Amino acid sequence: MPKRIDEDGLFRTTVAVFAESGYRATTTQEIATRAGVNEATLFRRYGAKADLINAALTHVLADSSFATVVASDDVTADLTALVRSYVETAQQYGGAVTTLLAEVPRNPELREAIAALMPNLVNAAGVIAAHQRGGRLAAGDPLHALVALIGPLLVFGLWARTGATPAVPDIDAGRVVAAFLDGHRARG
16 A cells, blocks of 8 residues: 655645745755655656646745735725734745746746645735725735735845844834835825
């Protein structure tokens, strides 16, 4: 009887190795060793390294909290939820997303994983759009507004990965949202 593979654990391990090493230096041997599976099993089940990485990123990003925020009538609470879920997702998988963004231009076989990122962004933009329709946020392209909200967080994440000093400050979701609303609240 074939050994059952903990696919969630395998995918988390794959994402971690990819985030740490980048695409070229990630090996199926390292993934297999760290996940406690046979490398041949990975090839039988997933084929190429890119297929495994795409499957792993698609799986973990679909379950991220950033993908599940829903709009209510409270713009401050919803934006705070977006910021907190973005930070949580970045803490869990941000290195992989940053690595993916850097690697796709050189490795087009990873484009499937970029497609997995899009539902998260579309969901978050949908929250912004709901508040624009409700007159709580200024009209405009919801993706642009989303970038204005999370862009600084992305930059801080990149900065933190470099180990540069000064250290990246802790993110205060309330302050991030207040600053965003200062420039993006609908004017009545």
